Amino acid sequence: MAKPRVLFLCTGNSARSQMAEALLRHLGGNRFEAHSAGLDPKGMNPLTVEALAEIGLDTKGQSSKSLQIYLGHHFDHVITVCDHANEKCPAWPGKTQRHHWSFEDPAAATGTHEEQLNVFRKIRDKISARIKAWLRDVPSRSA
Secondary structure: OOEEEEEEEOOOOHHHHHHHHHHHHHHOOOOOOOEEEEOOOOOOHHHHHHHHHHOOOOOOOOOOOOOHHOOOOOEEEEEOOOOOHHHOOOOOOOEEEEEEEEOOOOHOOOOHHHHHHHHHHHHHHHHHHHHHHHHOOOOOOOO
8 A cells, every 4th residue: 555645845945845745754653755846936044954954854856846846646644834824725536635834934044153053943843733633633545
């Protein structure tokens, strides 16, 4: 039986959805096939890479991608991680479950490098906690 496919979607695919993709791979082990995309991809934010590296997660193999490349593909779960993506997310065919987890955009943080990184850490930890809670409730096999 195939692993459930999960797509994390946000506006820029530079921070929140990238964090969620890496965290699901880590926390979910090999139970899921994790992907992320953006409505208007901006490239991976270096602070995303830094915040994930601090907890031992490597983003090698991840890149900022457009939602367009996934249209027409089946996903068991599509999870929007920002309000804009939730409003603009297209309908998915089949038995796709839509979820919306609203997180503030860490890329909007200002201040010193350390102050901005602290915002990325906070969002990383919130996403991690949300994924851990979701993993307790979601079946590990697709329907």
